[in-house]
Amino acid sequence: MAKLCKAGQQLREQIDDAFPDRNRNAPEGWLGDARHAARVSDHNPCPDTGIVRAYDCNADLGSSKHEAHDLADQLRLLARSDKRISYIIFDGKIASWRKNYKWRAYTGSNPHRGHIHISFTKLGDHDRSMFRIPLLTGEPINGKPKKRSRILGKKLSSSSTSDLLSGGVGLENNPNQQHCCRCTCNNPLAKS
């Protein structure tokens, strides 16, 4: 039985809570149709576990058009630290680990203007932790509380922090992008 990964369920619930008037009609969804099944897609259930690692959020969040862009953008920035998020596609752009989640042009056939596509890594299969971004929890993105660092007597300007900001290092291989068995998802550009 196919099921959306736990991280996807969590994100969907948080978006529901934050935008109670949002549009949940198509293209909202997560399970791939016949068209998806014919090709590699995160919307196809993993053959072994039945877990689907992608969620399409309708971009009509019920109020301002900007909110979908803000949501996609905040999720993109969160992905640098929340390794459950694999990549995001919205409005002709994709953000993935490859460029440290900088937006770049998406060249797939479907430009994703009506929905935000969010793919998850294996780490999200069973992890229902909160997605901590301003729009959903009111919390800062990648919020390493400065105060705490000071208390601990550490400088915040560690290399890892600055690398994140400058779009950095260690991105040749995403260790979390290990999809099971036949799901070969190394090339986000190949999918819509």
Ligand SMILES: [Zn+2]
């Ligand atoms: Zn999708």
